[in-house]
Amino acid sequence: MRTVTGPTDHVVVVGAGLSGLACALHLLGAGRRVTLVERDAGPGGRAGRVRLGGYQVDTGPTVLTMPHLADEAFAAVGDRLDRHVELVALHPAYRAGFADGTSLDVHTDGDAMEAEVRRFAGPAEAAGYRRLREWLERLYRAQMRRFIDTNFDSPLQLAHPDLARLAALGGFGRLDSRIARFLTDDRLRRVFSFQALYAGVAPARALAAYAVIAYMDTVAGVWFPKGGLHALPRAMADAAAGAGAELRWSAEVSALERRAGRVRAVRLASGERIPCDAVVLTCELPTAHRLLGRTPRRPVPLRHAPSAVVLHAGTDRTWPHLAHHTLSFGAAWERTFDELTRSGALMSDPSLLITRPTAHDASLAPPGRHLHYVLAPCPNTDVGPSAAAWRDLGPRYRDSLVAELERRGLEGFADSVEEELLVTPLDWTAQGHAAGSPFSVSHTFAQTGPFRPRNLVRGLDNVVLAGCGTTPGVGVPTVLISGKLAAARITGGAGRRPPVSRPRPAVRKLPSAPTRAGAHDPS
Numbered sequence: 001m002r003t004v005t006g007p008t009d010h011v012v013v014v015g016a017g018l019s020g021l022a023c024a025l026h027l028l029g030a031g032r033r034v035t036l037v038e039r040d041a042g043p044g045g046r047a048g049r050v051r052l053g054g055y056q057v058d059t060g061p062t063v064l065t066m067p068h069l070a071d072e073a074f075a076a077v078g079d080r081l082d083r084h085v086e087l088v089a090l091h092p093a094y095r096a097g098f099a100d101g102t103s104l105d106v107h108t109d110g111d112a113m114e115a116e117v118r119r120f121a122g123p124a125e126a127a128g129y130r131r132l133r134e135w136l137e138r139l140y141r142a143q144m145r146r147f148i149d150t151n152f153d154s155p156l157q158l159a160h161p162d163l164a165r166l167a168a169l170g171g172f173g174r175l176d177s178r179i180a181r182f183l184t185d186d187r188l189r190r191v192f193s194f195q196a197l198y199a200g201v202a203p204a205r206a207l208a209a210y211a212v213i214a215y216m217d218t219v220a221g222v223w224f225p226k227g228g229l230h231a232l233p234r235a236m237a238d239a240a241a242g243a244g245a246e247l248r249w250s251a252e253v254s255a256l257e258r259r260a261g262r263v264r265a266v267r268l269a270s271g272e273r274i275p276c277d278a279v280v281l282t283c284e285l286p287t288a289h290r291l292l293g294r295t296p297r298r299p300v301p302l303r304h305a306p307s308a309v310v311l312h313a314g315t316d317r318t319w320p321h322l323a324h325h326t327l328s329f330g331a332a333w334e335r336t337f338d339e340l341t342r343s344g345a346l347m348s349d350p351s352l353l354i355t356r357p358t359a360h361d362a363s364l365a366p367p368g369r370h371l372h373y374v375l376a377p378c379p380n381t382d383v384g385p386s387a388a389a390w391r392d393l394g395p396r397y398r399d400s401l402v403a404e405l406e407r408r409g410l411e412g413f414a415d416s417v418e419e420e421l422l423v424t425p426l427d428w429t430a431q432g433h434a435a436g437s438p439f440s441v442s443h444t445f446a447q448t449g450p451f452r453p454r455n456l457v458r459g460l461d462n463v464v465l466a467g468c469g470t471t472p473g474v475g476v477p478t479v480l481i482s483g484k485l486a487a488a489r490i491t492g493g494a495g496r497r498p499p500v501s502r503p504r505p506a507v508r509k510l511p512s513a514p515t516r517a518g519a520h521d522p523s
Contacts, residue, residue, distance in 0.1 A: 002153050003492045005461045007277045009033060011490060012266045014253050014291075015282035017045020018476060019466040021236035022073040022483025023280050028243040029076030030491040035274060036237075036245055037266065039252035043237035045282070046438065046468075047476075049230040052419040054366035055314035058228040059423070060438075062355040062373055063325065065216040066477040067223050070232060073480065077243035084235030086226040088360050093222035095323035097408070098187050099331035099349075105323070106191055108221045121185045132182035132192065135169065136215040142166045143212050148472045151485050152450035171209035178208035190329055192218065194351070197377060198475055200305025200442025202337035207445060216477060224324060224360050229476075253283075256291050262462045278462040280486050284432045285441070285453065285469035292457060303447065304380050305439035305474065306340040307425045309397060311374040314419035318356060318370040319410050326354040328408055340377055344384035346397065350376050350404060369418065376401055380425065381436035387429035390436075394424040440468040448473070455486055464489045 011027050013020045016038035024034045040048070047060035064087075071081040081087075091112075092105035104120045107113040110133055118126035146162040170178050175196055179189050195213040196206040225231040241247055251272075256279065257265040266274045281288040285302075289295040330336065330349035339345040355373040358365050365371045376397075381387050405413045425436030433440070441447050455470045457463040466486035468474040473482075 001151050001488070001492075002456060003488075004278050004464065004490045006262065008462070008490050009277050010035070010275070011278045011280060012037060012274055012276040013280045013282065014266065015045060015467070016040075016043040016233070016237060016247070016249075017282055017467065017479070018047055018233055018236070019468070019479040019483040019486070020045065020280070020282035021233055021240060022070070022480045023282065023466050023486045024240045024245050024483075025073040025236060025243070026076045026484050026487035027490060028240060028245055029078075030487065030493065032490070034240070034245040035248065035276070036240065037248045037251040037253060037268065037274070039250070041249050043233040043247075044230055045233070047229050047233050049228070050312075050421065052312065052314055052421055054369070055312075055371055055419050056228060056364045057312045057314075057371065057421065058230050058357065058373070059312075061229055061476050062353075062357065063217070064223045064225060064229055064232070064476060065220055066480075069477050069480040069484075070236070072484065073236060074239055077239060079239045079242070081235070084238060085231050087223045088226065090222045090224055090324050090360075092323055093217065094191075094325045094327050095321075096187070096191050096327045096329065097321075098190075098329050100187075102187065103321070104187070104191065106218060108219055110219075113218070117188065121188060125183060125185050125188060128182040128184070129188070132179070133219060135182065136211060136219055139166075139169050139171060139209065140212050140215045140219075142169060142171070143209060147209075147449055148212070148478070149481050149485075150472075151455065151488060152471060153456075155450040158450065166209060169208075171207065173208045174204060175206040175208045175210055176203040178211065179203075186333075187329070190333065191327070194327065194329075197306065197337075197340075198439070199473070200303075200341075200437075200439055201444060202334075202341055204334065204337070206443075207448075210443065213475070222325070224357070226361050228357055228361065228364060253291065256463075258460070261460060263460060278464070278490050280464045280466055280490070282465075282467040282483070282486075284434065284467075285465075286434050287432055288465060288469075292460070292463070296453070296458065300446070302434075302453070303442050303444060304382060304435035304437045305442040306377050307380045307384075307428060307435070307437040307439070308423075309376045309378050309394070309401065309425075310423040311372075311376075311398060311401060312421040312423070313372045313374065313413075313417045314365060315370050315372060315413070315416040316368070316418055317412065317416045318358070318372070321409060322354060322356050322359075322372075324356055324359045326356075328352040328354060340379055341383065344379040346378055346384070347376065350401075352376050352401075352404075354405075374401065374405065378425065381429065385425070387426045387436050390424040390426035394422055394426065397424070398422050439474050441474075443473055455482070455489060 010033045094106040193203040196203045252269040254269040255267040332349035353375040429436045455465045
């Protein structure tokens with residue numbers, strides 16, 4: 001593995017999102033001095049927090065899987081995730097509702113899910129689910145250490161026996177056809193393939209290897225941190241400070257001072273100069289490239305994942321058929337993905353993710369009130385409406401989205417809303433996200449593994465990238481890994497791999513954290 005050369009005693013990490021915080025903790029655990037600089041008033045990055053009246057809103061991801069990856073970062077400094085955050089295992093992980101009026105609870109416990117599939121679709125599909133679950137587990141084992149949790153220096157690293165194992169499992173076939181080998185019910189196939197959207201690829205074109213995301217969602221377990229997902233970066237920042245990191249809030253980086261192939265200092269917009277031995281950039285790729293003074297050449301331009309419209313709504317009521325996470329599928333499927341990734345049209349029959357965090361933490365809303373997060377995928381600004389077009393389109397789309405929610409059983413939703421925040425590609429663009437997408441670079445084959453933007457910077461010996469735009473990719477688990485991999489580029493180690501146990505309840509409460517005003521990032 002290639003590593004940063006020369007001295008690495010003092011590292012400046014730019015960005016206090018999940019990847020930057022994970023990187024800082026792993027660096028601290030390896031004995032490095034760390035200065036963490038963040039343009040916002042507190043930690044979180046995409047996993048931010050805004051206040052809407054008396055409502056506390058997670059502006060970023062709402063689904064937490066693989067929490068042991070966060071625990072690894074805490075363990076690097078001799079700490080534990082469960083000392084800071086109380087995690088609740090969600091049962092069901094999701095509730096899926098379909099256009100024909102049927103619904104399915106998605107359990108991560110194998111026996112419970114087999115029984116639910118039998119109830120929903122009969123014994124043959126239940127047996128197929130068992131075979132699918134076994135395949136997902138084998139797929140995960142074949143991929144995790146060799147193709148996800150690893151630093152790539154060359155595509156030649158793919159020449160390993162694990163590649164043959166992955167091929168034997170059908171990992172290089174198409175996702176939808178591989179899932180169809182186990183399940184014939186179209187509704188069930190959607191539950192185990194919609195995750196391809198996280199990777200920015202339609203199931204019909206996604207590699208079957210991306211079913212590893214379905215493993216995380218439907219086998220490994222889904223968790224909710226009390227206080228919302230923003231509690232995780234807050235806790236990581238506390239742990240980093242406790243381990244000696246210097247945390248600099250409201251500190252925007254304006255330039256990198258370079259000399260003789262190395263960055264010698266980070267300059268802030270305030271004019272302050274922070275000398276350093278190495279730098280980790282966890283900001284958006286366009287921002288990182290601007291600071292570096294160039295964009296790496298690629299044979300073809302980067303393609304970005306679809307975007308999303310998110311409606312955060314504080315309401316005076318809720319609806320009993322909603323679980324913590326509810327997937328509301330429209331009747332359309334292939335057409336939906338064509339609209340999102342090719343034609344650039346808004347979904348004519350949308351599939352939605354509805355999250356109700358107050359189901360497990362009433363303190364996120366005023367007494368007797370509820371918080372709902374409605375995510376509707378939409379085309380990014382490269383293939384769909386421009387960012388500017390969303391200035392007028394956004395309010396109209398909000399109204400059509402609310403009308404669709406009412407048609408799907410959330411009667412009275414429009415009248416129940418007391419506070420709301422609508423986030424569109426216009427907002428993502430203002431936050432600096434390329435193509436108006438918070439989901440960054442899509443996971444096509446040409447943008448995955450060793451073909452994804454590398455985390456080492458050619459021509460600079462001491463700069464490393466981290467975050468969803470680089471290795472290994474998009475999502476909470478992968479950006480946590482990204483931070484660890486970036487730290488390993490500096491320390492020269494593979495990173496500590498402590499024994500992982502199921503998270504235990506927290507033993508202390510965190511104090512209030514600063515509000516991150518204007519941070520509208522759902523991934």
